[in-house]
Amino acid sequence: MKLCMQGAVFVQITSDPLDPAPLMRLVEGPDMGAVVTFSGNVRNQNRGREVQYLEYDAYRPMAEREMRAIGEETATRWPCRIALQHRVGRLELGEASVLVVAACAHRAEAFEACRFAIDTLKERVPIWKREVWQDGEVWIEGAADAPVSAGTDASR
Amino acid sequence: MKLCMQGAVFVQITSDPLDPAPLMRLVEGPDMGAVVTFSGNVRNQNRGREVQYLEYDAYRPMAEREMRAIGEETATRWPCRIALQHRVGRLELGEASVLVVAACAHRAEAFEACRFAIDTLKERVPIWKREVWQDGEVWIEGAADAPVSAGTDASR
């Protein structure tokens, strides 16, 4: 698939596996000396529990809108080209759930831009993960666990 | 080619084009939730000059030794798996000269580990670049330019 940037920003929510290579090629440019890539991958354990898989749910139109706003703000603060991509649906251990790639002239600003974008994405983009173990599951809501079904007693 | 880590660290100096994908796969692990990749690419201009290409020269055995030491120090300070790779020889505009990939449990430490490793690499790994323009060339020695041939008057 051909990826296209709008201005300096590319955003996408997809249920396909994520691949950093095309995003890196997308943001690279003749005066971009530094490309910093963040990949958030599914860990085999969380809060002392053995994770089997994750299921991501998104408020897609809002999430894309927020991701674009974060990209635009990042590109204003640190002149850069930036791509943000988030996966939804079921993810197995080790798979990437989110990618942020920032290309800048120099490395200090590329690190700062990438860090700012992923930190802000994690704060305000409406995407949630349901963590599934052998014998149970929860929604991860920030620092809290929340029951998936109505019957379960909230553990918060 | 099969890449192998020694402990938590992979280092390589090569004249082949660099590819972040195999390095990312190499450092990923079941409890590594965050992978941060730095790619340093050849810019089309530097210090106001239009660059045609770069030529990297390395003191290879010492450079590999220093890169390994930096990797080990990084992995001690931030529990991580880390790969450092530097290219030598002639590089065209846009090509990557150096890759650092750090995989950690969480993202704050992955950003810090990657940043520390590339900053330290740029300070002390004995690799030099010769910058070639249409009508001249210099060795880049830190902040200074240095004449390539004996006949040229040193500009420092």
Next chain:
Amino acid sequence: MQVRVELFGRLASQSGARELTLEMPVGATLRDVAAALAERFPVLTWVPSICRPVRNLEYVSWDTPVTADDEVSFIPPVSGGV
């Protein structure tokens, strides 16, 4: 007036609904919509204390009024971590 409510994450899994329409009086606020939602799905009484309200894809305050055909949602803390 009719207000469309979109449900995600815990709201969707606990209510069994991903979308519904609520009849609201003119002048109703986001807080009123959350109350009407909790009336429809008593399991969602936690929403006002945990969520941030959203109107037409933008975070707003609980006092923001809704108008006909607005799309409303309530956003629990997002995925965070890594």
Next chain:
Amino acid sequence: MQVRVELFGRLASQSGARELTLEMPVGATLRDVAAALAERFPVLTWVPSICRPVRNLEYVSWDTPVTADDEVSFIPPVSGGV
């Protein structure tokens, strides 16, 4: 005694050599090797003021003595930037 000197970057391009062997007296230091190098290649007189000395792949001080069969190099500021 024989000391091997490896030249890179500007040292190599200005001298035209990438490797040479220098005959040094016992007790010679890295500073003495740099002086002997500048005697052989007058274009390299800048080396002591710009470079860091290396013996057997490790950064050392100018006062470090060399011994037979040591591999010595002088390291200008490295590539830096980006």
